[in-house]
Amino acid sequence: MKDLLIVSASPHISGRLDISLAMKAVILALLPALMFSVYIFGWRALLVTVITIVSCMISEAIMQRMLGKKITLDDGSAVLTGILLAFNLPPGVPLWLPIVGSVFAIVFAKQLFGGLGYNFINPALAGRAFLMTSWPSFMTKEWLIPTGSTLSGIDSITSATPLTLLKNPANFGPPEVIIQRLNEMATIKNLFIGKVGGCLGETSALLLLIGGLFLIIIGIVDYRIVTGYLVSFGILAFVLPTKANLPFHLFSGGLFLGVFFMATDWVTSPVTKKGRWIFGIGCGVLTAVIRIWGGYPEGVSYSILLMNVFTPLIDRFTKERIFGEKKKGVKL
Amino acid sequence: MSRSDLSIAIQSSENSAFLMSHGNVDYLRKMIILNSMLKGFLGGIHLLENKFTENLAIEVMPAPKRVYIPLSQHAGKSAKPVVQKDDFVKIGTKIGESEGFISASVHASISGKVLDIKQHPHPVLASAECCIIESDETEDWAAGMKEKHDYENLPKEELLSIIKDAGIVGLGGAAFPTHVKLSPPPDKPIEYLLINGCECEPRLTADHRLMLEYPIGIIEGAKLFQQILDTKHLIFCIEDNKKEAAKIFINENEEVRVLKTKYPQGAEKQLIKAVLNRTVPRGGLPMDVGCVVQNVGTCYAAFQAVKFRKPLIDRVVTVTGDGVKESKNLLIRIGTSAIDVVNFCGGFVDQPKRIIFGGPMMGISQYAEDVPIIKGTSGILVSKEVSSYEEGPCVRCGCCVDVCPMGLMPTEIYKLVKNKKFLKSKDYGVLDCIECGCCAYGCPSKIPLVHYLKYGKNEVWRLSKK
Numbered sequence: 039m040k041d042l043l044i045v046s047a048s049p050h051i052s053g054r055l056d057i058s059l060a061m062k063a064v065i066l067a068l069l070p071a072l073m074f075s076v077y078i079f080g081w082r083a084l085l086v087t088v089i090t091i092v093s094c095m096i097s098e099a100i101m102q103r104m105l106g107k108k109i110t111l112d113d114g115s116a117v118l119t120g121i122l123l124a125f126n127l128p129p130g131v132p133l134w135l136p137i138v139g140s141v142f143a144i145v146f147a148k149q150l151f152g153g154l155g156y157n158f159i160n161p162a163l164a165g166r167a168f169l170m171t172s173w174p175s176f177m178t179k180e181w182l183i184p185t186g187s188t189l190s191g192i193d194s195i196t197s198a199t200p201l202t203l204l205k206n207p208a209n210f211g212p213p214e215v216i217i218q219r220l221n222e223m224a225t226i227k228n229l230f231i232g233k234v235g236g237c238l239g240e241t242s243a244l245l246l247l248i249g250g251l252f253l254i255i256i257g258i259v260d261y262r263i264v265t266g267y268l269v270s271f272g273i274l275a276f277v278l279p280t281k282a283n284l285p286f287h288l289f290s291g292g293l294f295l296g297v298f299f300m301a302t303d304w305v306t307s308p309v310t311k312k313g314r315w316i317f318g319i320g321c322g323v324l325t326a327v328i329r330i331w332g333g334y335p336e337g338v339s340y341s342i343l344l345m346n347v348f349t350p351l352i353d354r355f356t357k358e359r360i361f362g363e364k365k366k367g368v369k370l
Numbered sequence: 371m372s373r374s375d376l377s378i379a380i381q382s383s384e385n386s387a388f389l390m391s392h393g394n395v396d397y398l399r400k401m402i403i404l405n406s407m408l409k410g411f412l413g414g415i416h417l418l419e420n421k422f423t424e425n426l427a428i429e430v431m432p433a434p435k436r437v438y439i440p441l442s443q444h445a446g447k448s449a450k451p452v453v454q455k456d457d458f459v460k461i462g463t464k465i466g467e468s469e470g471f472i473s474a475s476v477h478a479s480i481s482g483k484v485l486d487i488k489q490h491p492h493p494v495l496a497s498a499e500c501c502i503i504e505s506d507e508t509e510d511w512a513a514g515m516k517e518k519h520d521y522e523n524l525p526k527e528e529l530l531s532i533i534k535d536a537g538i539v540g541l542g543g544a545a546f547p548t549h550v551k552l553s554p555p556p557d558k559p560i561e562y563l564l565i566n567g568c569e570c571e572p573r574l575t576a577d578h579r580l581m582l583e584y585p586i587g588i589i590e591g592a593k594l595f596q597q598i599l600d601t602k603h604l605i606f607c608i609e610d611n612k613k614e615a616a617k618i619f620i621n622e623n624e625e626v627r628v629l630k631t632k633y634p635q636g637a638e639k640q641l642i643k644a645v646l647n648r649t650v651p652r653g654g655l656p657m658d659v660g661c662v663v664q665n666v667g668t669c670y671a672a673f674q675a676v677k678f679r680k681p682l683i684d685r686v687v688t689v690t691g692d693g694v695k696e697s698k699n700l701l702i703r704i705g706t707s708a709i710d711v712v713n714f715c716g717g718f719v720d721q722p723k724r725i726i727f728g729g730p731m732m733g734i735s736q737y738a739e740d741v742p743i744i745k746g747t748s749g750i751l752v753s754k755e756v757s758s759y760e761e762g763p764c765v766r767c768g769c770c771v772d773v774c775p776m777g778l779m780p781t782e783i784y785k786l787v788k789n790k791k792f793l794k795s796k797d798y799g800v801l802d803c804i805e806c807g808c809c810a811y812g813c814p815s816k817i818p819l820v821h822y823l824k825y826g827k828n829e830v831w832r833l834s835k836k
Contacts, residue, residue: 044724044756047821049731049807055814155763309768309781360799361776362652
């Protein structure tokens with residue numbers, strides 16, 4: 039056998055990028071935010087992250103074994119789902135909650151639909167949405183007080199997230215005072231650096247921005263989704279009636295985590311160029327609408343999940359124009 | 371300033387730097403204006419060029435003991451054999467007559483005895499009828515060849531028939547009969563003749579060496595084509611990784627377009643888009659936008675055919691790869707077997723794992739070592755190591771969509787083909803695929819997309835024939 043020549047279809051060379059390398063790059067881009075989270079919320083943040091990673095990997099392995107598939111833990115996708123899910127949990131949650139979320143994310147959102155590449159919604163966000171609807175009290179109250187903190191002295195008492203303060207200021211004190219403090223320069227600065235209450239990995243806009251730009255530069259994250267999302271959200275947050283200013287809206291909540299790491303998930307976003315613009319803009323509009331008019335203080339995860347569901351439809355209606363094809367509207 | 375603007379600015383300044391050193395200021399001004407208008411083409415990728423042989427002069431490989439000349443080396447109908455077993459032939463004797471309009475003649479590349487006409491491994495068709503000739507080592511040429519002929523005053527019909535008779539086909543790879551390309555219907559006036567010196571495939575340097583060593587022959591051949599087509603413009607298109615070659619043509623006062631290196635710039639439609647910003651309609655040909663594209667090797671072969679009445683019996687081939695002792699640029703007789711070529715280059719380094727005819731992106735891997743060089747063979751790559759990949763699931767990253775120079779969605783087409791929805795894959799443009807390999811190169815899941823698309827094409831053709 040060894041004397042025979044190998045015959046294969048062209049091309050005979052291949053790029054260096056493969057799935058596990060891409061996943062590693064995304065994990066690398068998330069590490070600064072994780073380390074910062076450990077710094078402000080303490081070792082519990084790391085514990086929650088480790089729990090989600092391990093339970094995601096175990097669920098993936100068991101499911102693949104049961105479905106008679108090859109076990110592909112080495113592609114790193116389960117690890118990434120684990121990290122992203124942990125980033126979307128309040129750092130003070132009871133420790134069984136991340137396990138339940140991970141199992142739901144991997145088993146129901148990913149493996150039952152065929153595993154990597156076939157899930158129609160982002161598994162980590164699906165896990166978060168499941169926990170959010172099942173145990174809302176744990177998911178919205180277990181905030182930890184960030185170290186060195188500060189939202190001008192408000193959250194050090196209540197540990198509420200900035201967006202909760204914006205949504206229901208009356209629950210925390212005189213509304214005018216709170217709103218005014220939220221719009222202060224010092225607050226914006228803390229939001230940008232991340233010294234505020236919130237989900238485990240979403241607080242530091244700065245570090246997420248650095249990670250996200252790194253992924254755009256190496257070509258793993260598509261700039262169209264990111265630009266469409268940020269610009270459309272920014273315009274609406276500026277134009278629509280809201281009590282907070284634009285930088286507050288941009289740097290608060292999970293916006294940067296969602297924009298750079300969740301909306302740009304390969305599997306659940308459109309493949310066409312035009313489709314990605316539409317997807318990004320759709321996410322931005324929905325996020326703004328939920329935040330400003332909706333019942334929840336934060337709208338990033340639900341808006342991305344909603345747009346995930348639209349992805350097949352977007353792909354179908356934004357087919358690429360084939361080279362030399364007549365412009366649409368002219369039928370031959 | 372956007373990224374593409376920036377690249378054009380850099381490109382212009384680079385061009386001006388080397389043009390300045392040549393003092394051709396008028397041309398410099400023209401180039402900068404033209405380059406700033408160049409839009410480039412959609413998609414495409416930047417590859418490691420690995421053109422290790424670009425400084426090696428073309429060597430002439432001596433005639434082998436035995437050649438296997440396939441009767442079908444071109445697009446279109448196979449030639450009809452006009453010699454029989456045991457006939458004696460000389461170099462340039464016609465052994466296959468073209469059949470019909472889209473076909474090309476085939477000539478003996480050595481003098482000797484016809485041993486047999488039978489099935490033999492073929493680099494493109496797997497197996498085809500080949501004329502096997504054993505050398506008598508006299509190296510005699512057929513009558514009337516190797517003499518100089520004047521051709522300035524020949525009418526274009528006669529020039530065309532000489533080119534047709536000489537069996538000239540496109541040497542870029544597709545091997546489309548040249549006389550067909552040079553005979554556009556009268557309702558399609560040709561404005562531009564583009565001479566393709568892009569050689570965008572990594573590793574290959576055959577065209578590059580030809581441009582450096584035989585520029586006058588190429589220019590004469592191109593002028594000949596211009597005379598036949600009666601076009602106003604003749605433009606030499608060369609990528610900026612071959613500046614030395616571009617300089618030579620500029621100094622000969624030819625119109626040269628230096629293009630930013632990008633794969634697959636050498637594909638006809640992409641080249642026309644990059645140079646003239648004209649888009650060949652879907653399913654159409656370059657002549658639909660008033661263009662004809664000819665490879666530099668074809669120009670040189672046509673020049674030799676007209677000047678010396680020398681038929682297409684040899685071509686320049688780059689032999690390289692880690693599996694061959696010495697890399698070379700060789701002038702090889704058509705029909706020489708791969709094993710003879712490798713032996714001339716010092717032999718295999720180790721047990722060869724893969725032999726590719728053509729470049730690494732579009733070349734065809736061979737199953738036999740005695741497969742012959744044909745007119746469209748631009749390179750032989752021998753590897754002793756081959757990395758294999760397992761096909762993963764599509765993760766919808768969209769890389770293939772981003773890089774496809776034809777604006778296709780390879781991921782969608784591959785899924786349709788895999789599920790045997792061939793007719794639907796036709797709606798998605800499977801027949802528009804040029805098989806450049808950009809999609810499969812960048813695929814993080816290592817899906818052999820070109821393989822699926824080629825399969826889909828064949829099935830669509832089969833279904834539409836029924």
